[in-house]
Amino acid sequence: MILLVRPKFLRKNFNGIALWPFVIVRNPDLSRDFIFLNHEQIHLRQQIELLVIFFYVWYGMEFLLRWISYKNRNLAYRNISFEREAYACEKNLNYLKKRTFWSFLKYL
Incomplete structure (x- = not known):
């Protein structure tokens, strides 16, 4: 994970975003928020599992269908x-150590 603080990169409603291999945050204080970072690291794992590009395609399609x-x-x-998975x-900071492959499917 490569952490970047770029407040102007993010839309007003976003505190951070995982764009493999980066986690981009609005506020430098978030770099010390372990729950926030764990949430974003879960997304990085999901992105790796779906070879990055398929994560973004799936994410976008699922968002549109749910919208x-x-x-x-x-x-x-x-x-x-x-x-939903993230x-x-x-809050379980050990989750990624025990997480199984494609665990997000449980949350469909």
């Missing part, structure tokens, strides 16, 4: 399988 279904962008984002497991 159409829920008619709410935030609700659609929160229900993407990748996000939010459910972000």
